[in-house]
């Protein structure tokens with residue numbers, strides 16, 4: 001069968017690469033993808049993620065069995081609804097189910113209604129009311145743009161002044177455009193962060209290994225928030241009991257709630273959690289796979305990925321198996337200046353082979369050759385599996401030292417919390 005993946009980052013590279021390993025898959029196409037993916041035998045389709053009718057036409061003409069949707073903005077724009085209306089199968093939530101991610105206020109309402117533990121909060125579109133709430137609650141406190149903001153619309157404020165300034169930026173200065181026309185202001189939760197992913201169809205769900213992302217740009221969790229600078233899975237210091245508790249108190253009730261609301265969930269559900277003194281609580285739901293978490297989770301999948309997704313879509317019981325030893329760890333290499341301004345067009349090191357995988361994100365062939373150049377904020381990611389976190393770190397960082405990363409940067413402490 002032929003499959004289509006929508007998106008262009010490292011996440012989509014790892015999804016597509018894993019699908020291509022499946023027994024019955026002859027071709028995996030990625031729209032629009034990036035040139036780095038072609039080094040793994042993936043084929044690119046030059047159609048943007050928002051061009052739904054062109055994508056649908058392409059899927060029909062090319063006999064695509066089903067389409068895997070990577071990015072949140074495509075889901076929020078209703079790509080799944082449009083494909084389904086055209087009679088095409090997709091793995092991803094409808095626009096209404098994806099609202100769990102594209103409106104933080106909606107996610108909060110669902111959590112409160114169905115008893116999912118999360119931070120206490122208020123939602124505001126009026127600055128003076130937001131300010132009064134912040135002053136009443138005190139700091140630390142967290143201010144979030146309601147809508148999608150590429151992971152950058154969250155301010156963890158240590159003082160009341162910072163929080164008021166963030167609310168001002170979002171509500172009065174329109175810093176996040178429409179996304180920030182409403183803000184969710186919530187209690188600061190203290191504890192270790194981790195991510196829990198599940199493949200979902202309705203009330204059926206299949207949990208993946210736990211993962212931990214590193215969202216700040218620089219070592220020691222310093223610098224601005226990014227899409228994610230590196231990750232590892234599973235998180236060795238998280239006991240199974242925490243996973244079990246998260247499934248019972250978070251995953252099950254939210255999926256039941258979505259069914260009760262007439263918005264049954266299909267696709268990957270991503271729960272961003274904090275393990276507080278009162279147990280795991282939700283920081284956010286995402287309606288898709290994480291980037292860079294996918295790149296360190298999927299290499300651990302030992303079953304046939306395409307068959308698993310086909311079964312889930314067909315409501316058959318999938319046989320999903322995971323590597324049950326060692327740790328998979330990956331470090332993102334980004335353009336200097338990311339997540340703000342950066343240069344493009346820097347030469348990239350050669351793709352690794354052997355037991356270190358290179359996943360590409362912002363990468364593009366030079367005009368007259370197949371030499372890859374940087375073409376985005378996050379450029380590529382090196383991923384490996386080893387017995388321990390420190391052994392995996394050693395392999396990746398040794399490799400990175402050998403590479404010429406002029407004009408690029410990476411964190412040196414991915415996995416550090418597990419040591």
Ligand code: AMP
Nearest residue numbers: 119142151154186187188189272283284
């Ligand atoms: P988000 O985009 O919602 O994942 O938030 C970005 C980051 O802000 C998270 O990864 C957390 O580190 C932090 N954060 C968000 N909400 C809270 C909260 N209620 N308490 C503490 N930290 C938070």
Ligand code: GLY
Nearest residue numbers: 227228290291292
């Ligand atoms: N790694 C964070 C995200 O995908 O939202």
